Amino acid sequence: MGEIFRGSRQLAKEDERDYTWGRWQQPGGTMRRAAAILTLAILGCFAQAAELIPCPDCEQLASPRAVMCPHCGCPGDAIRAASANAESQAVMEAQRKAPDFGSSLVWVTSDRGEGVGVCIQSASQLYVVTAQNLLAGAQSLTLVKVTNGESLPYTAIELASDRDLVRLPVISTNLLPLTVSSGSTAGMALIHVASNNTVALVAPNSEIGKLPTGTPFLDLATNVVQILAAANPNGAIDLASVPSWVSVQPLTYRIQTALLLEARKDHNDPAALLKRLTETAWLTPFLTEQAVRVIGEIRREGDSP
Ligand SMILES: [Zn+2]
Structure with a gap:
């Protein structure tokens, strides 16, 4: 440590x-x-059909939730077991290639x-x-x-x-x-x-x-x-689809995120907290989104009897 x-x-x-x-x-x-x-590095070869897994008997695709293969009747448990085995072999292969x-x-x-x-x-x-x-x-x-x-x-x-x-x-x-x-x-x-x-x-x-x-x-x-x-x-x-990366002052980031953490706890003076939250020029849309959410929570709390 x-x-x-x-x-x-x-x-x-x-x-x-x-x-x-x-x-x-x-x-x-x-x-x-x-x-x-x-x-971005697009790798097409793993963009396989979502969700479906191959049947070990007929090699056609079946749902992982299927009771049996719709093509040959192979039991669903056998399809899922074969799929899990193929997956762990692929992981071992990746480990071998790049240790x-x-x-x-x-x-x-x-x-x-x-x-x-x-x-x-x-x-x-x-x-x-x-x-x-x-x-x-x-x-x-x-x-x-x-x-x-x-x-x-x-x-x-x-x-x-x-x-x-x-x-x-x-x-x-x-x-x-x-x-x-x-x-x-x-x-x-x-x-x-x-x-x-x-x-x-x-x-x-x-x-x-x-x-x-x-x-x-x-x-x-x-x-x-x-x-x-x-x-x-x-x-x-x-990770690939992030629209932009915003370089921030560490101190400003710490102050803003500490305020968000504080606002999620119990608070004695919601009016003062709301004022600070609404007056902050949030560094990113992601932080703004969190601020809007917590502002809404504090206001709803104030409305309840
Ligand atoms: Zn089948």
Whole structure:
């Protein structure tokens, strides 16, 4: 645990003009918007028909919920068992082809939580991508390489404009970026970091509740398709279709997300809270959306007897 926190940097107090979060430093006041669109790598060969799985007897497609194959009458249980077996073999094959996933994965630690990030590349810049909720309200944030425990400096914080993702530009000679794909999630594998710091691919749905926030979901060609934003499969967020990445001041981001966290708790002075929420110039549409939701909750609470 001590290794993970090594090199942790504190975000300066709110009343200081200059601040650091990671190695990024910038005089207060300016907010730069970066509209870098992720380079998409479309991989057509895994865009198979959604949901349907092949029957082991007649090789035609059947629903995974079918009682029996509509073409040959093969029992549904046999179809599902054959499909699960084929899937785990495909995952093993992907692992064999690209065994060095440790160099693509990073531990992400803040005072709000722990998770992982995955290295991707866009326009010759390397990034670590993870879920924004690891950073929300956090005063410190540290990236540590999974392979050797080395602290990894980052130079900015860029929020996905419309979803719970963040990317951190990094400079590293020995991080291996994975390609981003907007392909089908069918047949996708997961990167799983075990407690002994080994990295492996696992089949979808296995141990999904135990996976850390930020876990990348891959297709069978080991392209990143989604990022786990919460510890459930519905929390997986598409990475390829982010409309823009907004570079933000860490301090401003912390203040705004701390306000959102505060607003979700019990509150003594809803009027003052509503004033702060409505007067905030939210950094992204995603944060605006959360603010609107929590404002609605507080108002409904006020209406109830
Ligand atoms: Zn059949």
